[in-house]
Amino acid sequence: MTDRDEWERRRRLAEVFGDDLPDVTTDEATPSSDRDHPTSRNADDRWFLDNRPPHHG
Template sequence: MPESPGPESPEPGPETAWERRRRLAEVFGDTLPETTSDERDPAPTGGTGTGESATDRWLKEQVPPHHG
């Protein structure tokens, strides 16, 4: 006796890129930006005028005095 295909629908055709992105965004959320950090303008310096980022300032503040 041949097996019946069951309640599943036939396999869909190939999905387009935007359909795949939409499906993945539904499952995982929109986690990756469209551009990479080297393609974007650098973040503002926070008004210090030194060209130092907030992360760099924080790291320098965490250095123990005997390493300074």
């Protein structure tokens, strides 16, 4: 399969299915240094720690 054939195949697939998936997912991306950013691992950890039941010390 040539590069041109591959390009045509991808173009047809994108035409039919669209391009809904991101190139890089949040688990592949470098965590943000912004602690309040929703995709930051620190923000997720902080939410769990803030909502931890008292008996989990």
